[in-house]
Amino acid sequence: MSGEGLTGPAGPMLAVDDLRVQISTRRGVVRAVDGISFDVARGEALGLVGESGSGKSMTLRAILGVLPPEAKVTSGQIQLDGTDLVPLSQSDLNKIRGRKISMIFQEPMSALNPVMRVGYQIAEGPRIHLGYSRAKAAERALELMRRVGIPDPERRFRAFPHEFSGGMRQRVMIAIALSCDPEIILCDEPTTALDVTIQDQILRLLARLCRDFGVSLVFVTHDLPVVAQLCQQVAVMYGGQLVERGAVHDVLLNPKHPYTLGLVKSAPDVEVVLESLVPIPGSPPSLVNPPPGCRFHPRCAFAEEDCKVLSTPLRRLPGGRSTACLHYERLEEAAVTDRTEV
8 A cells, every 4th residue: 555645654544524415305405414524544444333314325425426416515525545535527536446445335236247247347447447457357356356255266257246145245346345455445334234144254354454454444334233343433423414433442332422322222232132222212303404403302311402402513522532412421320331342
């Protein structure tokens, strides 16, 4: 990895600053991503968690520059190794995608070309971005198939996606994402549809990429145990905004926002029987007409009158934590549960 850029080797690999994405719909303008900021260090894995519709996947698509036609970035910066991606043309972004940044999608059967052999799909990136010959690109594809644990790669090189299991298709997607040695990979819930054994194998593979090759990850999920296993940092999204951010075990063991506490208490865990799970009451807010003040206040057991009217940007706390809760001190007692591990 070169590590070059305006920020220098010591700077973050990815820095998102006040990013806003709006979607035009018949119901009105959806503020899908509403002023979020975070960064990812080199070789670090950041978990981006929250309920469905909180803006996680739209954040990844904005970073990669693959928003749907009705969506657009209205403000903010997305600094990739010192280069702001927001003003770049599609032609310039095409030179960066795959080469410096890539993405693993949730459902490989919709992301893979069903009529193209998987080996050719893996080799396509090196041919386009690195100028490899067909023979050299094929060698690269075979090497990657071995690296991600696809057995008998020489034979399976010419197989079609439907001939692979779900777990093997996801390994193909990871091989494609790795094919040009990117410096950061965006992961949009890539293990959601997999059984727990295959999920664990994929997570161990991604962790090894961070550790051994210095690849950075942004991992979108609603599964907190997955975040605890893979990530060093976590950012919690609600209603298109970030409500908490910090080191993963600090955040999950001692939440500083009621929404994070709700996620932790509603997440299955090997130490907790199902009867003890506590769902978050109510429904996520409308992003066409979100509630004033803290967007979580209609569902929050700790809400006070000021929560209904005052804006709630992230505030930095001692120890590198950040929270958007005006009354996070009240969570101290509530956050003490019978869980000793996440």
